[in-house]
Structures are given as structure tokens and as C-alpha cells.
Amino acid sequence: MPKQNKKVSQKPGISPGTLVFVGKKKSDKISIKLIDYTETKFEEKEIKSIEEVFPFKDTASVTWVNVTGLHETSIIEKIGAHFDSHPLILEDILNTEQRPKMEDFDSYLFLVLKMISYNNHDTEMGIEQLSLIVGQNFIISFQETEGDVFGNVRERIRASKGKIRKMGTDYLAYALVDAIVDSYFLVLENMGEQIELLEEKVMLNPLPKELNTIYRLKHDLIYLRKSVWPLREVINNFQRGESKLVKKTTIVFLRDVYDHTIQVIDTIETYRDMVSGLLDIYLSSVSNKMNEVMKVLTIIATIFIPLTFIVGVYGMNFKHMPELQVEWAYPLLWVIMILVGFSMFLFFRRKKWL
Amino acid sequence: MPKQNKKVSQKPGISPGTLVFVGKKKSDKISIKLIDYTETKFEEKEIKSIEEVFPFKDTASVTWVNVTGLHETSIIEKIGAHFDSHPLILEDILNTEQRPKMEDFDSYLFLVLKMISYNNHDTEMGIEQLSLIVGQNFIISFQETEGDVFGNVRERIRASKGKIRKMGTDYLAYALVDAIVDSYFLVLENMGEQIELLEEKVMLNPLPKELNTIYRLKHDLIYLRKSVWPLREVINNFQRGESKLVKKTTIVFLRDVYDHTIQVIDTIETYRDMVSGLLDIYLSSVSNKMNEVMKVLTIIATIFIPLTFIVGVYGMNFKHMPELQVEWAYPLLWVIMILVGFSMFLFFRRKKWL
């Protein structure tokens, strides 16, 4: 279960813009990576001290600074100071329970997105926050832990594949958002397979542990939905191209991401319907099974209880029980009992219980 | 169950416009058919190599190229190159999990639609993607497998029935969309019959396998809905006639298709209500049946358990049990037991359990 139930600020009423890291410390050390490129030039390096980044701010080349690990607020503070970011933005970056959103601050855009993945043999869904500051010629991205979905984007920049090296920061931002939305499909595919598997199991033999899986999936879908729904509006705002940072050539690509987001939302809704259908099926299967058990009990009991009564009768010790003395009474009783049992059997047949 | 849970791209972050076929390879070979007509002239032929199509691009006659099978991306690429299609469109054609949509690229329209049919003795719903590129005097349609719902349209072109031969590509596009929407009615009719049949079965004698059928129908309706809902907006955009490719005379026909689409959506919603009602009825029927079983068990048990106790009493071997010596004790006991049984019976009568 994704642990998202942490709160924004420990003390209601503290000053806005006070930088406090909110969330679980998922990464031990902070690492900063820098990629700087133009169409012809490419540089990639691991940064030790955040101050090394500052000179790149005003170069014409596209600079992508990726900060991993958020628990050292001083680094965030320095970046904020150097890149003129609004204090509330820095607070948002550090609060990992933020809702996906986009804010336009004229000279830069601020985006909050969620990276989602399945770990631990596909039974645990992880949600990680990604914040993007998109400036004229730099992008700063903040993520909580090592490992992201941007491997291919980096590869495309390195190998100068496609037109990424020819475009500006808006295209890079698009590429990052696109990579995230694409990764949702991986999560959904994984879920789809789990649902299909579950369907078969639940139909054939519903076990209590399937119930847990259904509940977990339902749970994951709730969180997935919560992470993706706001994205729709985010990308819609993004593609409307009102910001002067987004060039017209990029908009057609953003429209494509928008379509994909709608598709993700559609699929989530479909899965929600299917999972809640699964629960109905599970309950019905359990109910059917119980019915079957009840029928067996009833058949056995209703056949033998009257017979046991009969044999009980002739086990009584009354002095005067004429039947007991009759020679053919015992075999006759057997005949009677078999007839009783058989007629019961026919009764159940007629009732379609057998 | 329609297998739609495949994802869009294998690797998040790959370059947009990279052509990768996504979906199950449903057709072995690729076949290309060409129909070319004006009011007076008609030509239909099977194409071997895609290059044969190119000369038709700029003729005044209406040309309809139908490509079946999508797994050879090179053909799609050549068509894209020759007909100046945006790379993202080609990506969409190849991704068979696309959402129905319409995009207007000034010189051509791009439509994605879903063909739906029932195979395999009406128990398996198949969804196939149809992409349409509608240009000034050509239409290129892409479908996944052999077999479509356009037989009548072809017949009308061949026989010059109705006004299809007198109209342009917009009317042909309308005819194709209309044929698809009409085919949904066939699917719905089929479903309607299945639901009616199920209703009777579930009311009379609910069996576990009916549960599977209910679930399958629910499932199919979810997918059907997912395929038809976006169509509403697609056709609405289409009929608004903002594209210069759609002539005014065609719009009244598009309005008719729009009405049909609304009707399809209405019917889907109605069926969804009915199927979920069916599940309630199923569960209630099962519950009723179990109730009946329980009552039989209870009646038999509650009548005979006390009687068995009584006969047990006189089966005891105490030395001093005065009743055992009394001559009329045995017949008296029978009288008592019959009275007990009968009063139980009356009790159940009064409780309306019989």
C-alpha cells in the first residue's frame, strides 16, 4: 500500500515558505547530476557542490540539473535563491505529498508530477514525487530517490537521437512528462495482468487471500487515480501554450501526451469497474460455494436423521413391543428405511439440489 | 474477454514518432486493396506493392486504399512519407490501443475508430482498430485483420447505388463511419438477446455458470462503452463542419450518425443497468434458494431431533424404569411422538415456512 497519508506541516500556523522536508527519507545521500547540451555540444557530469551549477544558469545551452534526495533543505534553499524561485515553490518541492499541478511564474514554469512503479514482485506500488522548474534555458528536476524513468531520454540526448538536441527546454520538459506518462502504461499493463489472473482464480476457486489482492488493487487504483487525474489539467494548461516558454512546435507533442493521459485515465476507470466487478464475483462465488456446502449437509442430514429416529424406536426397551418379536420385522424395516431414503433422494432430485 | 490491456510503448522515453507495432499480430499477411471511382468510372484492384498506390494521390477521382495488417511498419512508413502524414499519426495507426479520436491537419483528417464484433458462438467480443486518413480525393484505411463491416459500402460503390458515386471523400468517410456505428447495433442486438435469455435462466434456476456469463457481459459492456463514448465527441467534431474537407451536404448525414451514436450510448447505459440488475437478481435467487434449503433442513431436524431424544430415553438400560413395564406404554409413546411431530408441523405452518 502506498504510504501517502503523511501531512503537510507538523504545526498548523507556521510561517509559509518555511522549508521543512515532509515525507519519508527514502534516499540516504543527495546526488546532483548535470546534463548540458546544444545541437553540437554535450556535457554530462556528477556535481559535488551545488554552486558548480550556477554558472550554467545564463549560458545559451540547455541545462538539465537533476537533484536526487530532498532531505537536505539547504541545497534546495541555495537553488531557490540563485534561480529566483518563489519560497512557496521550494516548500512544495519538499512536501512530497503535493498534488500534481503546474504554475506559471512568467520567467519559469513549476510542475509537480508523480512517478509510479511496481516493486517487490509486483505487489507494492511506489509513488515518488518529481518537481520540475522549467526556465528559459535550464530545467531543474527534483526526485526523492535514485532510479527514474528518464533513462531513454538521457540516451536520446547523449546519442542525439530524434530532434531532442535541436530543441529547447520546453521540448525537454515534454520529453520528461512523456516518459512519466508512458511509465504509467507499464504500471497499468502490470495491473491488467494481475486482474486477468485474479479473474480466473476467483471464478474457479475463491480463496480468502484473493480478497486481499482485490483490496490491494482497489487501493492502488485509488492512489493511481489520485495521482493521474490532476495531471490531465496540468498537461492541458501546458499545451494551451499560454506560457511564452512553450514554443508552438512543441504543442503538437503536448497534445499527444494529453491524449495518452486521457487514455490512462480511461483505463484506470475501466480497471476500477473491473475490480469492483471482481469483488462481486468473489462474493458470489463464495456464496455459491457455501450454498453447495449447505446442500450436502442438508441432504445427508435429512436422509439420515429420520432413519436414525426409526432405528432408535426399535432400540427401546419396552417390555411390550410386538414388532420386535416378529421374525421378518428386521428385514422389513430395512426395506422401509431404504424406501424412505430413496424417496428423499427423489425429492432432492426434483428440487434440483442434486 | 477483449484483450486490450497492452501498453503503448515498451520503453518510456523513446523518441516520439518511432514506429513500433503495439498489439497482437492478428493477421499473417498484409493485403492492400484499392477502389477508385468517379460518377462514371470505377476501378477495384488488389495491390502488390504499396508504390502502385502513389499515382492515385493526385487524380481527381475518389481513391480508397484499404490496408489490412499492421505488423510491417515499412509499408506504413512509405504511405506516411508519400501522403505527408505527421509521424505521430503513423505511431497512432500502429498502436492498436488508441482511443477513438479525430484530428484535423488542415490538408487531411485523421480518425481512429473501433470495429466491434462477436465471434466464437457469441461469447467472445472482438475489438479491432480502424484508422482513417481522409484527404481531398483519397481515403486510406488501416485495419488489423481481414473481414470488416464495409461489404455494403463496397457494393454501393460498385453498383453505383444511392449517391455515393456522386459525392466526394467526405461522403465516403461518412459511409464508413456509418457502417461502423450500424455494426454496433448488431453487437447490441446480440447482447440484448443474451441478456433476455439470461434473465429467464437466472429467475428460474440460478447456476454458477450464469455468474460467469453476467460477468462477461459486464466486462464486454465496459469495453464497448470505452470504445463508443469517445466516438460521440469524434462525430460531433466531424459534423460541426469546421474542416474544409467536409461539405455542407454531408453534414446532415453526419448529424444522423451522431444521433445513432447517442442511441448506441443510451442502449449501452441501459444494458449496464440491466446487467447490474441481473447480478442483484442472481444473488437474490441464490439467497432465496439457500433459504429454501435451510428451511427443509430445519424442519426435518427440528421434528426428528426431539423425537430421537425421546426414543433414546427408552433405550436406556436403567434397572428401574417403571414406564418400560407398562403394557400400553409403547403405543402411547407413538401417540405422543405423533402429537409432538404434528404440533411442530403446525408451528412451521403458522410461521409460513411451509
Add this chain to the structure above:
Amino acid sequence: MPKQNKKVSQKPGISPGTLVFVGKKKSDKISIKLIDYTETKFEEKEIKSIEEVFPFKDTASVTWVNVTGLHETSIIEKIGAHFDSHPLILEDILNTEQRPKMEDFDSYLFLVLKMISYNNHDTEMGIEQLSLIVGQNFIISFQETEGDVFGNVRERIRASKGKIRKMGTDYLAYALVDAIVDSYFLVLENMGEQIELLEEKVMLNPLPKELNTIYRLKHDLIYLRKSVWPLREVINNFQRGESKLVKKTTIVFLRDVYDHTIQVIDTIETYRDMVSGLLDIYLSSVSNKMNEVMKVLTIIATIFIPLTFIVGVYGMNFKHMPELQVEWAYPLLWVIMILVGFSMFLFFRRKKWL
């Protein structure tokens, strides 16, 4: 159950405007009735051949032609030709599964409505389609079978009651629509009584057949809703008075019909809530009843099973069972058994099972 699951066209892709009757042939012969009136003059006659109607087209008097029975497409075709109707309209008239709608063709309005009634001892809801072509000085109405809800309207025309004879075709159209909407109240009243009756039954003694009635009502409400919902928009369009055929004096009356339609929709929603509440009550009642049955079984069984065990003990044939020889053992055992039974009884009392 209303059989509405028939489809629009047998073959996807046939030419639009091809006249095919879709639906069940409910009437054997076709009858055409004509009413022609001005404020001072009145004429009513049964028509043999459709051609007799044509001269009335251009007279100043209001002419109402009512066609009953739709299976002879030639008559519809002739009317269409003479009154300049769009082919798609004729197709809509013949397709009895049409959605209620209004279309404005400048020189005439086209309306599709549904007449709903309860037949067969109030257990079968019938839905019949009524199409109206409303011209400057003629109205042509098409219905599927004999028998409609317009008896009062005809009477008002004949007797010149109210202002109907003083008004034009728009007021006549209003009168017809109003009669249809009023008839929905009759259907709803009927349903309301069924629901009230059912409520009592279900509370007191839930029988399986009530379940069928609940399901049937639910079903009927689904279809009723499907027929009435679009009417809202139809009448709204009608009353907005954008058509030059609708005079301002008629609009206030249309607003009244609109209010009634909203009231019908409100009541349908209320009934839907109530019927689904009924199902809950039904299920709860069944569950309560089963609970009661279970308790009786449990009480009888738990009291007598231990007692039967005890008497079984003293029915054993061990040579050395000292108790059997004791003189007061038998009455003592009775005392013990009565105590056991009584303490069980108290236990159940305390548990509030009795």
C-alpha cells in the same frame, strides 16, 4: 418487458434513406384518418388512398393526418415525396427504435415521441413510437398501432372546446405532446400503486415472486427513463421558439408541458430510488427470515443434541455401569436433563435469541 432491443438496420453500410421498416409489425392494416378545421369549419374522414390527402396540403385550414401502421413503406414514401420531407426523416419514422428528438427543417418540424401504456393487467409496459411532421398548416402523425391518447384532443376539436380551433398547427402539436406527457402520469400513477403494494408485501412476507416484480419495475423504469429523458431537451428546444412555426402565444403552453416533463423525470428518479430501496428491503427481509429459521434450528438442536448424548450413554450395554443399578438414577437423570435444557433456554434468553 418492453422489447426494444431491435436494431436500426439489418445490414451495416446500406444506403442512408433506404426505407426499411424496423420493429415488430404490431398492426395488420394501415388506416389513415384526416381531420381538417378552421375556427368555423370542421371535417373528419377516413382516407382510403393516400392521394386524397394531397389537396389539403396548401389549404389555409389546419389539417391533421394520422397514419396508423408503418409496415407499408410505399405510403410513407408517397407522403414524403408530396410533403418534401428529407429521406432521413422517412427512415426515422419507419425505425421504431428511434430516440425522442426534434429537428427543425425550416419549412417543417420533425418530432419523435414515445407513447407508453400499461397493458395486460398492468404487468406489461408497451412503448409505441409517434412521429410528427408539423408544417405551416398541416400535421402528419405516424403511429404503430390503433389506439392512442389523443381521444380528448379530437373531442376538443370536434366540440370546438377551449381555443384549439382558433389556433394553428403549433397549438395542435402542443396539444398532442401535452396529451402524451399527461399519459405518462397515468403510467407513473400505476407504477406508484404497484410500488406501494409491493412495499407492504415485501415488509411482511418476502416471496421469491416479489423479486421478479421488483426486477420488472426496475426494468420498466429503465425504459421509461430512456424514453422520457430526451423529451426534456426536445420540449426545451420546442419552447425556445426559434422556429418560425411556433407562435409566441403557444410558448407559454409549451413551458407548462416542459414543467410537466421535469416533474415526470423527477418522479421516475424518485421511483428508481424507491425500487432499489425495495430490493434492499427484500434482501434484508429474506436475510432476517433466514436468521430466524437458523435460530430455531440452533435452539432445538443445541438443546436436544446434548440430551440425546446423555440418554445414549445410559443406553450402552457395558456390564459394569454402576449408575444403572441405582434405583433413583432414572428420575435423577430426568431432573438433570430438565436442568440442562432449562439452563440452555436461559442462555438463549440472555443472548436475546428468544
Add this chain to the structure above:
Amino acid sequence: MPKQNKKVSQKPGISPGTLVFVGKKKSDKISIKLIDYTETKFEEKEIKSIEEVFPFKDTASVTWVNVTGLHETSIIEKIGAHFDSHPLILEDILNTEQRPKMEDFDSYLFLVLKMISYNNHDTEMGIEQLSLIVGQNFIISFQETEGDVFGNVRERIRASKGKIRKMGTDYLAYALVDAIVDSYFLVLENMGEQIELLEEKVMLNPLPKELNTIYRLKHDLIYLRKSVWPLREVINNFQRGESKLVKKTTIVFLRDVYDHTIQVIDTIETYRDMVSGLLDIYLSSVSNKMNEVMKVLTIIATIFIPLTFIVGVYGMNFKHMPELQVEWAYPLLWVIMILVGFSMFLFFRRKKWL
């Protein structure tokens, strides 16, 4: 249960504006009361004949005519004629199943509202229709029975409390509407108490009669909602102050009523949620109880059934049963049986059934 399922007109198609009383005749005699006031002057009298009212129509003083009982249509007709009311309004006044609404006829406003109250020891909700004709210097109110919620308003007019005597008919109309909305809070408060009481009962010991109460509450909430929802729009239209009859000083008060209406609707929705939650709790409690019953049955049965079998074995009359002859066999068997019973007990303990 509020009996609201009566219909609007007995015969579909009768002339609009025909005055027919629709509803249950709740009051035997018709009484008309007149209050006439200016800031300085006050007159209140019981009217015998409706004609006495007419002179007040054109006086400058504010005149409030309250008509109780609607079954004498002639009185309504006379009022309608003298006060120039549209025939459809008179029809609406007489049809007690009207939906709350407001209509603006320039020279007067027409409002339909519902008065709701709990009678009969709080188990029966009554809905009564109140129609208001609000003119320049007169208000005519129509109610079905004696007894209303306007006692305080009359008192304020008599005692000249607040500013009611200084204001016009719009403020009086506001005061009446406000009194009605306030009375909804009384109904809701009553309901709230019933719900709270029910919660406790259902949690502790769910009885079948609670089910009826839950259903009744659900029912009442459906009707309450139906009566209050349209009010929202009514008051909204009223406060927008488009009518020249509503003065600006009154609007701030209407906004306050509007807020209260929203609050009523909010509370209704909350109660609906809570009542449907109650049903879940009820069902769960019943299910829990049944579970408990089942467990007791199972424990008793599974402990004693095997034991009874054992004692049955030694009750057999075989000639050769060596155990029977052994002296310590009987006490040994007791030991064995106690061990069996005890291990069963431990088994249930471990299963957490005890």
C-alpha cells in the same frame, strides 16, 4: 409514507387551464383570512364570501389573503378572474402535486412551495402545497389544510415587530418563504434525532422493525429532497431581483434564505449518506449475529455428534463385543469422551471461535 403518487390530470388531452382539483381532499370547509396593514394601520378578519376581498386589490396597503382548502374550484376561479391570473396558474394551484417553482408574470410572481411536517408521533411525514401569488400590494396564499408555519409571521405583523410593517409585499413573501425554510430545519432536527436513536439500536441489537424505520426514513428523505431541491433554484431566481416587484433591500434577506436552503439540502444529503450507512450497519449486524448463532450451533453439534456416535457404538447388541465385558471400560470411555470434547474445545479456541 407521504402519498404523493397521484397524477396531474385524469384524462390526457383535456384542455389546458381546465380547473380540476387534483389531490386528496384534506380539509372539509374552505376558510379565507385577510390581513391588511400599512406601517400605522392593521386589520385582520375572517372572510365569508370571496367578493369581500376584491376591494383590497387596489388599495395602497399590503393585503394578505390566505385561502385554506382547495376543493371548491369556483372560489379559485373568481380570484383568478379578479386578479387577472393566467389560467395555467389556477390549474397549478389546484394540482397539489406541483413541483416547487417560481414564475414571473411581470405584474405578479407565482410561487409554489411545499410545507413539510411530522405528525402522528413523528412517524408520518406530511407534505402540503403552498401557492403564492405576489402582486404589487397584495399576496394571495393557497394552502390545503388548516394549520401552517406562519404563526410567527402573523404575530410580527400584529405586534409590528421588526420591520415587517414598514416593508412591502416582497418582504412579506420573503417572510413566508423564510418561515417555510425554517420549518424544514424542524423536520430535519426530528429526523436527526430518529437517526441517532436508530444508530444505537442497530449497533446493539438489530431487530426487523428497525429495518422498517430505516426504510421509512429513506423514503421520507427521498420526498424531502424532491420538495427542497427545486426550491434552490426558485429562491435563486427570486433573489436575483430581476422582477420589479422585488426591492433591493429585500434581496439581502433572500440571500440569507438561499443560504439556509443550501444548508437544508446539504443536511438532507448528509442524512441520506447516514441512512444508507445505517442499512449497511444493520445488515452487517444481522450477519454478525447469524455468524454467532452459527458458531454456537457448530460448537455444540461438533462436540456432541461424535460423542453420540461413540455411545451409540456401545449401545449395539452384538453378542461378541469384548469391550463390554471389561470392568473399567465404562469409566475409561468417559475419560476418552471428555478428552475428545476437550480437544474439540481447544480446536475452537485456536480457531478463535470462542
Add this chain to the structure above:
Amino acid sequence: MPKQNKKVSQKPGISPGTLVFVGKKKSDKISIKLIDYTETKFEEKEIKSIEEVFPFKDTASVTWVNVTGLHETSIIEKIGAHFDSHPLILEDILNTEQRPKMEDFDSYLFLVLKMISYNNHDTEMGIEQLSLIVGQNFIISFQETEGDVFGNVRERIRASKGKIRKMGTDYLAYALVDAIVDSYFLVLENMGEQIELLEEKVMLNPLPKELNTIYRLKHDLIYLRKSVWPLREVINNFQRGESKLVKKTTIVFLRDVYDHTIQVIDTIETYRDMVSGLLDIYLSSVSNKMNEVMKVLTIIATIFIPLTFIVGVYGMNFKHMPELQVEWAYPLLWVIMILVGFSMFLFFRRKKWL
């Protein structure tokens, strides 16, 4: 359970603006605290008589008057008179069941908000109303009891932390609203923990008391939602900055609060989904458990009932029962009985009941 079901006014129809305290008297004495500050000056004091506050009304410094306890209407009346508040506002302040809202009276803003907290070992949610009158240079806040969430705000004012001392009343109002919204996160965090805890319990061993907790949480979420939903619109109106009292620099902060409110609403919806999922899981777990119980009963009963019958047969006292005389009959019967029992066991195995 939050007791909110109290009504607005005891008597429908009383004069608007009549000051009546509605709600439970939660505080015994009334305390008034005053904080007055500019950037350089700070004064904080407890007020005895409300008249001491009046001089601060027209000073340039920011004055925050906090009134705790609402049951002395005379104090409210005096404040209202001195600060020119509309009578309806005073009525709203005293009615603690008010819906959150904002009203703009040009010279001051009026806000109603809800403070929510968990008391009593986290099982009782308390809702307290906070009303704010925000003027040009004074804020008057009204709360029901001692204890609020503004400790940090006061601290920031005292210590001149952040920019609160440099800003006007609009920023102070923002700080108060922000503190309230932040406190919702505390409540939600608490709830999240309860839900997580419950999840584990319900999965492992569903007890009836868990049901109560689920119901309580559901209940709390209903009330929380009712309190937070309208806040969305309140803050939206607030941030739109249409009031001349709200400065542009404050708007960016209000946008931040708005985001937080959306996040709170999102989380409430998520929790609602989860809690209703919990109920499903609870019911399924109970059902599963019952199934298990039934199976044990059935297995024991169906194995031993037939065996008991068999031993009953040979307990009969017929004179002529040949089997009884056979020497190896007894051991043979044991063999038969063991076989019967074992084959039963195998049957259950095959049925997967074991």
C-alpha cells in the same frame, strides 16, 4: 459522533436578525483577547469589558480581537453595533450550525469556517465554528470554546517571525485560514492511521467492534466533507481578490491555501473510497469466516450422522437379527464404518473443502 443535528431557529417565522444562540453551550465563561500590532509595536491583553475594544477600531495598527464563547448575545450585539455589522451576520455568528461561507460587505468581509479536531483518544471528532469579521485594520474572530489552532500564528506575531507584522489584516486573515486548513491535515493524518490499523485488523480477524469503528469513520468523513467542501468556494472567492480589502501580494498565498484545500478534499474522497472498501472487506471476511464454520459443521455432521445411524441399527432389540450373532460382525462393522468415514473424507478433499 459530531453532534451537528441542531437546528437554526426554534420558531419558524421569527424576525430575521433576532439574536438567539443556537448550539450546545460548550464554554462556561466568555473570554476576549486582544492583539494589536504594527511592524514595530506589539500589544496583547485580556479584555474584561467589550467596550475596551472599541477605541482600537480606528487606529492604523492591526487589531485582532478573539471572542471565545458565544452564549452571551449582548456582547455580540455590542460588537455588531459598534463595528456596523449587518444583523444577519450576528445571527450567523451565533448559529453554530452555519455552512462555511464568505460574504463581502464592501467595508468588511465575513467568513465562517470550521475548526476540526480529534479528542478523547482519537475516537471523537469535534467541530467548532469560527467566524471572522475582517475589516480594514481589525479582525474579530468568534470561537465556541477555549483552545484553537492559532498558537503558532500568535507566536509569529509576538516574535515578529516571517512577514506577518509587516502585512495588513488580509494577511492575518490568510494566516488564520491557513492554520485551519493545515489543522485538517492533522485530522486526516490521524484518520489515515486509524484506517491503516483497521485494514490489518479487518483482514486478519473481523470483530463486530471493527464494524462500529468503520461506521464512525464513515460518519466522521461525512461531516468532515460537509465542513470542507464549501471551503473550496470560500477560498476561491477570497483569492479572486475582488474585495478591495485583499491586497495583491496576499493572493499568491491564498492560492497556496486553495491548493491545500483541494488536497484535503482529494484525501477525504480517497478515504471515503477506502472506508467503503473496508466495509466490503469486513463483510467478505465475515462471510469467509462463516463459510469456514459451516464447512467444519458439515464435515463433522456428514461423517458422523450416517455412522450414528449404522450403530443405531445394531442397537435395535429385534429378536431375529442374524448379524448380531455372528462372531466377527462387530470388528467387521468397525472396518465398514472406518471405510465410510474415510471415503467421506476423500469426498471432501476432492471438493476442496479441506
